[in-house]
Amino acid sequence: MGGHACDVLVVGGGINGCGIARDLAGRGFRVLLVEQDDFASHTSSSSTKLIHGGLRYLEYYEFSLVRKALQEREVLLKSAPHIMWPLRFVMPHDPSMRPAWLIRLGMFLYDHLARREVLPGSRGVDLSHHATGAPLKPEFSRGFVYSDGWVDDARLVVLNAIDARAKGAALMTRTRCIRAERRERTWHATLKHDDGREQHVAARALVNAAGPWAEAFLRGTAVPARGEALATKSLRLVKGSHIVVPRCFAHDHAYIFQNPDKRIIFAIPYERDFTLIGTTDVELQGDPRGAHISEVETAYLCAQASRYFRRPVLPSDVVWSYAGVRPLLEDSAGDPSAVTRDYLLEANTQGAPLLSVWGGKITTFRKLAEDAATEIGQMLGEHRPAWTHGAFLPGGELSAWIGPAQRPDTDYERLVHAVGARHPWLPTFLVRRLCRAYGARIGELIGGAQALSDLGHEVAPGLYEAELRFLRDTEWAMTGEDVLWRRSKLGLHYTPQERAQVGAWMDAHARRQSTDETTMKDSPCS
CATH class of the missing domain: 3.30.9.10 (D-Amino Acid Oxidase, subunit A, domain 2)
Structure with missing residues (x-):
């Protein structure tokens, strides 16, 4: 490893950044991902929430993009039904x-x-x-x-983050990369956490997956080794x-x-x-x-x-x-609707490897991540095989509950039936919501509970302390907004007072948890 603390630093916790971190970690690379806000805080939680080929793109002769997206639809549906x-x-x-x-x-x-x-x-x-x-x-x-x-676009991002962590990656939310200095073989980055702490890390390669900020990152935060221009593309x-x-x-x-x-x-x-x-x-x-x-x-x-x-x-x-x-x-399109939704991965090897992600859409995130991880491996001189095609996302492997998979849509209904049968004390509406959110991970949330009272206080209708702790401890949720609008859409169903109750609970518990966090010392780049 030549003394380097980690292999790849990924900047950006949207769908592309988390997907790339997951793929790289699954190939055995030591990965650190940083996100300036919460996962999926911006573009990746604000989509139309479709896994689609893009029927309208055929009018713009984007046959390659449509075919690529159509090929991914059922791969994704099977990975997290x-x-x-x-x-x-x-x-x-x-x-x-x-x-x-x-x-x-x-x-x-x-x-x-x-x-x-x-x-x-x-x-x-x-x-x-x-x-x-x-x-x-x-x-x-x-x-x-x-x-x-x-x-569920925001949950898709979080599931990729969970899988990346399970495969050895370290992921930090509410952490900005404020400087990334390129040297001959290493990137030296300064990270700033939301409490003002700074951390210095070194990585063999850098992935710029900052989404709407990708161009600004190259023009302001990233510092070239010899004065070369890092930003060669423009975003619209x-x-x-x-x-x-x-x-x-x-x-x-x-x-x-x-x-x-x-x-x-x-x-x-x-x-x-x-x-x-x-x-x-x-x-x-x-x-x-x-x-x-x-x-x-x-x-x-x-x-x-x-x-x-x-x-x-x-x-x-x-x-x-x-x-x-x-x-x-x-591109040259005058109409914003006609601008390509395809992605481009730009590799720069004028010093320590840099890979910038331009464009993309949720449907093709897995393929983008696979291509990016392969490119990073080539730049580092370490070919490691792809693995995500056919792999489940966390909670997507339902066989322990329902036996062999059949169809993604009917498998979910079978899961609802199985959970309801095993935990008859759970209201049907709650079983359906928890199965939708967590899939096979619902067993981790319920734990040994034998009655609703075992899930703790009902902070808001149908939302118990056990779930809030689960989101805090396993899904990086720290605020009421994280819970109500990204880990779920319960905010739509609650009154302002009920939303405030969730926020107050998270304030009282998540802040204490962030003080006790050991993520910093556990980082592979520390």
Whole structure:
């Protein structure tokens, strides 16, 4: 090892950073990841939450990207059936948008660009006689149905972090890399924790997975060895905003709506009682940390959804909204919607190895991480085989509860039945939520509990101290916001007072835990 304390320092705790840390750790590299906020605080928890090929990208001839994403859909669905599941989408046909033959052609390509084992193919549908037509205006009598998948995006990030830790990586949240100095064979970095402490680490290679901050990291934080320019690419920051409204329809399908501006929006069943509508594409200037939905975006999403739904969607219906910043690689596209969603891995070996991650999307994160880990290994002169294709994410291996896997969607229902049978004292609604969040890890959370009272005080409806401790101790949760909006979406279901109760519990317990933390001394780069 030449005296180096660790192999790879990863900067950025979004889906790409955590995925890369997991893959590298699984190959035996000593890895340290740092994230300036909480995991998935920004782009990676602000997606449309789809595992999809990107049907609309076919119009921009992004066949390679669509095929790559389609190949990943079922790989991901099988890896974590508790947080990902198949979803059917309905596209009402509006003749003024795109002709039916073009949509049929697109659906045919979507069905056949990659092999499918679980997801059914596309078909036409008579909306005047189908349940999905009931919420729509009567002029939409014809449509098309196709398959993609749904994912709890923030939990996907955390599961990658948990797996990285299980394989030997050290991960630090609320820790900024404030300087990374490149030398001939080593990166020397200064890390600053949120309590003001600084830590100096050395790594053989550096991965820049800072998402919207990737370009700024190279232009300001990273210091080259001989004055060479580290930043050779530019990012185009595009804000995508979403609104959440009370449930617009009762069935389990989602909608994809074509808009007069040639964009599309989705309307998706969300958190049982709501509908998620998005997204927009708006150029962002300034700090991505301050991104938020504008009144214009809210009005746009309401207006486009109202073109299709019988009952108009009004700004006053919005119960929650969020905005994420997509770090897209700058190209010549004038329309933000046309900027490629594909990723680029840029290797720089003019000194200690540097790998910068440009662009990407949630659906292709595993493949991106695999490619990145292979590239890092090549730069370090140590080829180590890939392993994540076919591997489960934490909680995704359900066989101890249900026996051999069958289908991702039915396996979850079998898990719910098995947990309910083993713990009949758990309310059904709580069994379903805990199975969704934790999969096979639910046994670790419940432990030896034999009654609800064994889970501790009910801090908010259906949320007991045992779960909060579990999130604190195993998933890096430190604040009420971490729990309510990233580890779960319970914030949508709680009153302001109930949200405050969760925050108060976390303040009283997580702060004490952070003082006692031993992460610093246990780091492989210490």
